Amino acid sequence: MSTAGALAIGTVAAPVVTAAAALLAPTTRSADRLNLGGALVTAALALAVAVIAIAAAPGAAAAGGWYVLDPAAGVFLALVAVVGLASAVVSPAHLRHAGRSWFGERRSHVYYYAAFHLFWAALLALPLAGNLALAWLLIEATTAASALLVAFSGKRSALEAGWKYVVLTTLGLAVALLGIVVLFAAAGGSSLSALDWSTLAGGAAALPAQATLFAFVLIVVGLAAKIGWAPVHNWLPDAHSEAPPPVSALLSAALLPTVLLIAWRAKLALEPALGSSAVQDLFCGFGLVSLAVAVPFLWRPLPWKRLLAYSSLEHMGVLALGIGFGTPLAIAGVLVHVAGHGIAKSLGFYTAIPLLRQDPASARRAPRGVARGSRATAGAMTVSLLSLAGLPPSPLFVSELMVLLGGMDAGLLGVSALAAVLLALGFLGLAHALIEGLLGEGRKRGTGPAPRSARALALLASAAAAALLALTVAAYALPGSDLVASLTGGGS
Amino acid sequence: MIAALVGLGFGVMLVRRRSLATLLVSVQALVLGVGALTLAGEGSGLAVAGVILLVRALALPAILAISTRRTREPALVAPPRSALVRLLVATFVGLVAALAVPSLGLADRAAESGALALLCLGIAIVAMRRPAILQVLGIIVAENGVYLLAVSVPGGIPAVVELGVVFDLVLVVTVAAAFSEKIHEALGSGDTDLLRGLRD
Known part of the structure; x- marks a missing residue:
């Protein structure tokens, strides 16, 4: 087995x-x-x-029995790794004050970590999956572990x-599975390799x-x-808002784009059979x-x-x-957008840890006057929301510009123009939410010093801001x- | 056989008792499994079809039957729509799914139509039935539709995929059954219509 294969396993x-x-x-601490x-x-x-x-x-992807190592896999794997690590690091801060859970208080850490790491394992395997059927199995596998995490609080x-998450996504995946069976039959396949990305791409024209x-639809x-x-x-919106914040980050910044990668790979593989239109x-x-x-x-x-959840919907649209x-x-815009969204959205969800401790009511209502309560929390909110809104020098400004210009390149001026208007409206909405959240006349806020997690958040926000600026330059x-050539049909 | 499979799906849409609906889905999986066994030939294909039959017809219904026993309802959950309306919706959905999609030429036309009808029927069951267990049964009806097409295409689909799918299905049904019990514990009923707190 190659070194890369061993590392992938x-x-x-x-x-x-x-x-x-x-x-x-045996213990929470361990x-x-x-x-x-x-x-x-x-x-x-x-x-x-x-x-x-x-x-x-480009075009020289390494592949083993089940995996493919191409630039797309690399970008998405790096994203899942970074977001997963950050979520694992901040999880103890959330769990320390999470109180009761589905699993009871005494063993809640243990079950949380077990479900979290199983979910992460499926997410890490997903970009590497070299086969459509295997990818489907991994996506379905994410559902079981992540559903328990979404309902972790037991409220x-x-x-x-x-x-809702279990039922709707499982039904959706049943529809996708029917498509995979149709595709397998259409390809005249006799073995699993008929659904390898490379086999599908090679035989698509026929x-x-x-x-x-x-099948594709x-x-x-x-x-x-x-x-x-x-x-x-x-x-x-429900799952993102009810899950523990580190899990919300993993759902939004890792799960959604990684499943999107599978749809993207299906597009790249089958486009010769379908035509681009x-x-x-x-x-x-x-x-x-x-x-x-x-x-x-x-x-x-x-x-x-909940605001961040609807922002995820917007960004998946982009x-x-x-x-x-x-x-x-x-496609260059998509790559920047995936990475920028991952960093900014994760930071946004981690911000919820000190925010909800200082002002538990903000779980049910829009936050107000956060700047008066904690500068660290306010700073992290600002970095996250302005980046997500696409205010320069956010990499999401650059990526959205690239996507819109790419649309014009593709001759879809009307679609690009409509998207530009919607993105501008989205920007104004998020900017308004940020100003109200930071400076708005607040309810009576929780008293006492900012929690330790707020001070850690200041460090995290600084690191995220630096990473976002570096991404803008890159x-x-x-x-x-x-890298882009390999993702426009040149690779795998 | 396909008419029986679709008829059993209609039954899940209509009956009020969760235990009876579970039995109908078990019979549906049994009919489907026996059909798969006859098409499987000999050797490993037969063994795989046998394992899948056992899981779909026995294990999954057993998980749901246990969950149903643990979540006894004081009274049957009243359906939001009458049986006649549910029957009409199921008929409409089934017919549209079976007739509107052109023949793909991949398997027997009846199998293609039956698979799509069962998939859409499963989705309709989830949309129209309120008890959590009945919604899980809707998912299984939809998955049975996919399995019908999978066993009908020439040569079937790879055993590793069939086994992987059924393993994932067991995981999801187990988690869904656990949810059903938690929902019952929290609300005193498995009526998902009571879960309407999250709105914007």
Whole structure:
């Protein structure tokens, strides 16, 4: 077995081992330590694999029995590794004050870490999956562990969110599975390798058009329920707002884009059989509808995590548009957007940890006057929300510009113009929410010093701001790079 | 056989007792499993079809039956729509799914239509039935539709995929059953209509 293959297996095995070890942890403190140690090992392995994958030349992806190491896998694996590590690091701060849970208070840390690391393992395996059926199995596997995490608090609202999440995403995945069966039959497959990305891409031109189109629509529509694209997004705001903040970060910044990668890979593989027009219409349709549904909610005074959830819907819409446009500039924008959204959105959800401790009412109402209570929390909110809104020098400003210009390149001026208007409205909504949140006339806030997690958050916000600025600079080098070439049909 | 499978799906849409609906889904999986066994030939294919039959027809209904026993309702949850309306919706959904989609030429036309009808029927059951256990049964009906197409296409689909799918299904149904019990514990009923607190 190659070094890369061994590292890929280690990347998935490490969190599974950590989950098993966490279940055996005798005390809360030992579970916390196991979580941290396991997360560091997992992230180190995953980042090593990501570097190998990103360094792969376009069209020269390494592949093993089940995995593919191409630049797309590298980018998304790095994203899942970083967000997962950050979520694992901040989890003890959340759990320390989480109180009762689905699993009772005494063993709640243990079950939380077990579910968290199993969820992370499936997420890490997903970008590496070299086969459509395997990818589907991994996506379905994320549901079981993450649903328990969404409902972790055991509150009535959390049960409602978790239930919607399980039912809606499982039904969506059943639709996608039907598409995979149709595609397998259309390809005349006799073994699992018929659904390898490379096999599908190689034989796409010979696939029957009608059955392939039907399969592709079923696959993308089914995956849309898990990606959270409107109009099949109903679980998303509830699950993101009710899950523990570190899990919300993993759901929004890692799960949604990683499932989107599978839809993207299906598009790249099957486009020769379908023609670019049908594929473009489907992705652009989901993109515009998601933006149009999200923007009015960004104008409403929503609780902090719920606001971030609707922002996720908006950003998944931008990614759908970028993939739909498919031009090199739009794809460069998608890469920057995935990374920038991951950093800014994670920071936003981590901000909820001290925010909810200082002002528990902000779980149900929009925060007000945070700047008067904690400068660290206010600073993190500012970095997160201004980045998500796309205020320069946020990398999301650059990425949205790239996607819109890419749309014009693709000859879709009307779609780009409509998206630009919706993004501008979204920007104003988020800016308004930030000003109200920081400076608005608040309710009587919780007293006492800022929690220790707020001070840690200041460090995290500084690191995130630096990473976002670095990403903005890197964005200028992306168009025309080998990385982008490999994602516009040149690779794998 | 396909008519029986769809008929059993209609039954899940109509009956009020969770235990009876679970039995109908178990019979549906049994019919489907026996059909898969006859198509599987010999050797490993037969073994895989046998394992899947046991899981779909026995294990999954057993999980739901245990959950139903643990969550006794003081009275049957009143359906929001009458049986006639549910029957009409199920008929409409089934017919549209079966007739509107053109023949794909991949499997027997009846199997293609039946698979789509069961998938859409499952979605309709989730949308129209309130008890949590009935919604889980809707998911299984939809998955049975996918399995019908999977066993009908020439050569079937790879065993590793079939086993992986059924493993994932067991995981999801187990988690959903656990949710059902927690919901019952929190609300005193498995009526998902009571879960309407999260609105914007």
